[in-house]
Amino acid sequence: MSPRLNVVVGITGGIAAYKAVGVIRLLVLAGHDVHVVATEAALRFVGRPTLEAISRNIVHSDLYEGVAQVRHVAIGQAADLIVVAPATANTIAKLSVGLADDLLTNTILASTAPLVIAPAMHTEMWRNPATMANVALLRSRGITLVGPGSGQLTGADSGRGRMAEPEEIVSVAMSVAARADATSARDLVGRRILISAGGTREPLDPVRFIGNRSSGRQGIALATVAAERGAEVTLIGANLEIPVPVNLDFHAVSTAQELAEAMHEHAETADVVIMAAAVADYRPAKVQPGKIKKEQQGDALDLRLVRNPDILTELAARRRPGQVVIGFAAETESDPAALLELGRAKVRRKGADLLVLNTVGWSEGFASEDNAIVVINGVGDIVGEAAGSKLTVAARILDLLP
Numbered sequence: 001m002s003p004r005l006n007v008v009v010g011i012t013g014g015i016a017a018y019k020a021v022g023v024i025r026l027l028v029l030a031g032h033d034v035h036v037v038a039t040e041a042a043l044r045f046v047g048r049p050t051l052e053a054i055s056r057n058i059v060h061s062d063l064y065e066g067v068a069q070v071r072h073v074a075i076g077q078a079a080d081l082i083v084v085a086p087a088t089a090n091t092i093a094k095l096s097v098g099l100a101d102d103l104l105t106n107t108i109l110a111s112t113a114p115l116v117i118a119p120a121m122h123t124e125m126w127r128n129p130a131t132m133a134n135v136a137l138l139r140s141r142g143i144t145l146v147g148p149g150s151g152q153l154t155g156a157d158s159g160r161g162r163m164a165e166p167e168e169i170v171s172v173a174m175s176v177a178a179r180a181d182a183t184s185a186r187d188l189v190g191r192r193i194l195i196s197a198g199g200t201r202e203p204l205d206p207v208r209f210i211g212n213r214s215s216g217r218q219g220i221a222l223a224t225v226a227a228e229r230g231a232e233v234t235l236i237g238a239n240l241e242i243p244v245p246v247n248l249d250f251h252a253v254s255t256a257q258e259l260a261e262a263m264h265e266h267a268e269t270a271d272v273v274i275m276a277a278a279v280a281d282y283r284p285a286k287v288q289p290g291k292i293k294k295e296q297q298g299d300a301l302d303l304r305l306v307r308n309p310d311i312l313t314e315l316a317a318r319r320r321p322g323q324v325v326i327g328f329a330a331e332t333e334s335d336p337a338a339l340l341e342l343g344r345a346k347v348r349r350k351g352a353d354l355l356v357l358n359t360v361g362w363s364e365g366f367a368s369e370d371n372a373i374v375v376i377n378g379v380g381d382i383v384g385e386a387a388g389s390k391l392t393v394a395a396r397i398l399d400l401l402p
Helices: 017-029 048-055 071-078 089-097 103-109 123-127 129-140 166-184 217-228 256-267 311-318 336-350 390-399
Strands: 006-011 033-038 081-087 115-119 149-152 158-162 192-198 232-238 249-253 272-275 282-284 305-307 324-331 354-359 370-377 382-389
Touching (some): 006 071, 017 048, 033 103, 081 103, 089 115, 115 166, 232 256, 256 311, 311 336, 382 390
Parallel strands (some): 081 115, 192 232, 192 272
Antiparallel strands (some): 282 305, 354 370
């Protein structure tokens, strides 16, 4: 049974505030002590009596109430977990710059507890460059976002911006709390972990390249969690699409050959090597010094490709006694049994200690916030599985380290 947590549920002023009642109810039914901090705008959408009846605690909303008890600080200090659902674009903006002009933002700023936020807003607001920049900044600080999903919004509008369902929010929040509990143990202190992330790009000319859709999210999540758990982390990133936490030893590369050189150099002193980057199997045999002109090529362009080095196989072959090598296998095979067979053949061929299998496609795996994996060992036995946010998946992979 999971431990009883002191959970603060923050509610901000959006129409999705009514769904926060479901989040509170699920947390209470799971045995947690839930304290609601609502903004004044939130209480225009859902009433205080409802929130107090469901949470079984009084609702806090006034920054200047309980001044003698320094309540604007005390609530955050006592929290084991903070969940903001819904989180409006306005609240996300305030959190990104550390503003604290109401009780909820004061509570968050005064807390060291894990923070999970569930954005909810209209599609145009979600896609606004300001919101995207704020979200990226929050993620770089280790804050977990759940959603938003796509669906019916206010009125006749529909699209991306719908708040995640209460069940999903609570599930992710509990995973984050469990990960934070494991992190507090600092179980990786003294271990040196080398991680690759992102996707390599092989140039055709100064303008174009052959690449893939890997954003680097899973590799960065692995590096983030490993560092939180006390490891000395080196991250080799190929064309990453999200910010890298400032506490990591980071080295940027672009091509497969550059990645291979960096990985071999840093693997010499690593205890664990994790190849999470998506590496191009082939590169152009010749890189054109100038832009390829379609007027000169005609209706067809023929390219000759040559194989890139198999970095994972080389790392496994050269590993020192006691060094652990973990690879990733991203496949488009959707059948679990067939995926497992592909993974078993690959782990035997590569020689890795562990292989992380996941399905990728047009809308899953690459560039998404979530992942689902199966981990097999060197003889093909399943040793672990995980699904959820990439931070949650990263924590499960690191749990499997010998």
